[in-house]
Amino acid sequence: MLEKIRKKNIKWTIIKVVICAAIIAGVLIFTKMAPVKMLMGPEKININNFDLEKYEGKYVEVDIAYVWECFLEQETYTQYKGGGRSPGRTTALYYISEVNRDTYGQYIALLADGKQRMSQFDDILDATYVADANGYTPKSTSFKGTFLKLTGEEYTQYKSYMNKYEVPVDWYADYIFKVDNIGKCDEATVYITSAAIVIAFLFAIYSLYSGLSNRYTKQLRKYATENGITFEQICTDLDRAYTTGSTWLLPKFTVYVVGNRVKIVKNEDFVWAYYKEQRTNNKGIVTVTRMVMLGNKNKKLIPITVGSEEEAGSVLQFYADSQPQMVLGYNEELKRMYKKNYEQFIMLPYQTVARDEDNYGENNYSENNYSENVPENNNSQENGFSEEGFTEENSFAEENNSAEEEESDYNSFEKNNFTL
Incomplete structure (x- = not known):
């Protein structure tokens, strides 16, 4: 398992370094080496006796x-929408x-x-x-x-x-x-592009360090120390864990990947799990993020990103089979109870109700509210799932990042005007 993650980290490290190198090369080409010229300093020349053509484009001091x-x-000046100007x-x-x-x-x-x-x-x-x-x-x-x-x-x-x-x-x-000016770039542009080069270079170095070291196992090692076991024991357990996508599930703990880091959480700390799908619309480009949300005893929700709804279903089914303390599914009543009436919320898994109960009531909970085999025409969200799996009530909230600007008397922009 860890070898798989290590290879993935190396692959992404190479991609990051190549991107950083491309950014640096692009900036140098765009500015015609202006940051390098600034670093080397100007060449001092005598303005009263020199060859203009020879020094064209060079950074000099005169x-x-x-x-x-x-x-x-x-x-x-500022041009207004109505035709006027400042x-x-x-x-x-x-x-x-x-x-x-x-x-x-x-x-x-x-x-x-x-x-x-x-x-x-x-x-x-x-x-x-x-x-x-x-x-x-x-x-x-x-x-x-x-x-x-x-x-x-x-x-x-x-x-x-x-x-x-x-x-x-x-x-x-x-x-x-x-x-x-340094070449065709003004001083401000050179400073900005130089900063971009430095940031890209430092990020490449950091990526190499992170990708080629064992930092990605830091949380696993910390977990082993805090729980009186060895890191090797965790590795052995992970080899026999139930795996779906980039999530490894065992009765005692869950391991998942965030970026190039491996995260581990203790299952007994969590009392709620449900599927969440988040859609963002950025200028017409819709991005869908699928997550299994885990709610802990401190009323904090931790997202585990999954690749598909089926993968989320596998994770939730594992919890249904191995974590009797967890409430599975989502609706507004559960959310309210989790935030406002926590003691009643944690008792839900231990209450007995009829299997055909339609709604979560304040005192109602059924272990069978989570199921991948939902009736085909059942679009009800009341049981904490849709026909496509666990979801938030009233479908998925769509976050639209493309903000619409309010109408105003004018839209302004900068223009340059040359005058004699």
Whole structure:
């Protein structure tokens, strides 16, 4: 039995590790190795004498002294359902900067994203004009970021600005320096994807440790110690246990699997058992979970997941044959009695009533209320089972996770708008 579980654990461990490796590889490909570049740190270069094409896409650190003009701003606003919009707020500014002043000199675009960076570059712009008017070199400030080719709306607006002021083509390059970017990713994205890589890596390590160690038998060993028996005795008992699916049944205890762990419970601690089917609907995808619910003396319900209704029936039949203290089946009266009148509830299995009794009354209980051979047309839930097996009264509760949003005057979403 344990060897079977061990092999299953190894199989699932391999699957988990492969999934984690795929996540890590996918993140690195999507970000073009940005987390690795961040880890290695930027390469320091001289902005006044370097090859733009050579350093395109690389994470670098440069000293910027010249900022000549702000030519474009990025505005964010909320679009309302009725057609209106909120007042816009500026979230990023595009400037004209300068590179390779030691050789031929070229203008390029520069992106400052966020309130702090925009304020910083506004100060550099002011300092540039003051220094130029007085004939000295402005003080430079160090920034990290990436040189990228201009594309899309950014390229269109940049070219429009240069043409408007009739700047010769050889005086500017179609590049932009994106401050704080690592490759094409902004700093926030890199931190999030780096966290995803770390989590995936740690989960893979944990999965390997859990899957290849004996942690899955921890509860069995604890049970053996607390009950004055050896772990080997439990293993021997399990080899002769009644098995259905991933549940092993013996008169003294029940063993079942949750994830990659083996759980064990003492049968004498439980006074109630019934079948429960739970349906969840997530955006049209219906998932059915089948369980045998065990109610203990502390009024706590413990679910044992089963693969089918037939499997649940086998478990309940075993309890019917071996656990005289258990009430089998479900209805609202039993639920109320279990919660509010426990002393009366635990006496139900020892009371005698006619076999053809239709309902659970406050003082009524029949050991034959659980049966797999229910009359074909009997749809009554009153005896704690349906024609398909033990179930909760009034059919199964369907949990719908697809929440419907309330109607409102508007639905809002964020948009970016470039303005000159």
